[in-house]
């Protein structure tokens with residue numbers, strides 16, 4: 001049974017324990033930032049902490065303090081399994097359904113200790129013993145801040161501040177998405193006071209382009225199509241596009257936002273062919289009331305938030321595009337309002 005009681009979790013943490021922190025498949029800034037931020041906090045109290053992610057994460061996150069200690073299940077399965085085996089507590093961060101843990105799902109399902117979930121996505125499943133969930137929160141990092149501050153904000157070190165600042169920044173599109181509240185800004189201000197190096201974090205995350213990654217952006221913009229009747233713009237990137245531009249993890253991050261930046265566009269999508277996984281990875285973004293979480297759950301086996309969601313398609317890239325156009329037409333009314 002789930003209990004939404006931060007205080008009980010703080011009590012649980014009074015005794016030094018072995019703790020595993022898990023982020024979701026294809027970890028982003030919020031997953032890595034919340035896991036490392038919480039890890040730095042827990043280590044201060046004598047816990048033995050390991051951060052585990054299902055697969056590798058982009059290099060623009062690798063400079064974060066202790067990022068090199070993160071275990072990647074994909075390549076370090078047996079080490080990860082023994083951490084789960086020995087752990088008393090597992091924190092589930094920035095996801096709310098077992099399948100989002102990818103390769104780590106099985107270890108999570110088999111884990112017999114206490115599970116604590118901290119997450120801000122829609123429609124959480126009820127699979128943790130303690131659940132802190134709030135879909136109105138900008139990011140899991142903001143939730144981790146509130147969790148720590150509810151006990152004692154004085155313990156926020158520059159390491160914690162840098163990690164949490166990064167995740168709030170990436171999940172809010174640098175504090176501009178509608179999910180950003182005045183409280184988010186106050187949290188961010190406090191994190192700067194606690195030592196978050198805001199300008200350096202922006203530079204380390206956003207100013208990391210290679211010539212090839214900018215050329216991939218160019219390719220994406222050339223492939224962009226507009227469906228003006230449905231106020232939609234979408235981008236396709238084939239495996240060939242990725243290969244031609246020497247694709248590296250993280251290179252497609254944020255490209256979908258260019259489609260959403262067009263005048264009169266309220267719904268944007270990017271379809272990225274991934275031949276090694278035999279699927280097309282999809283990111284969906286919207287402005288206003290159009291709910292891409294529902295759209296992705298219904299058509300693309302995914303989910304997320306109202307204005308930002310992910311999903312996948314097992315069809316070919318071309319068939320995925322045709323399917324998208326077909327289902328898009330059935331939403332004509334909502335999109336043209």
Ligand code: 5GP
Pocket residue numbers: 024094097100121282283284301302303304305308309310311312
């Ligand atoms: P992105 O498009 O950047 O991969 O993901 C956008 C948001 O949707 C992120 O918050 C991400 O965690 C979430 N998300 C991405 N893919 C999925 C999915 O398959 N299922 C669910 N529930 N959420 C997803």
Ligand code: MN
Pocket residue numbers: 030031094120138139140171
């Ligand atoms: Mn998040």
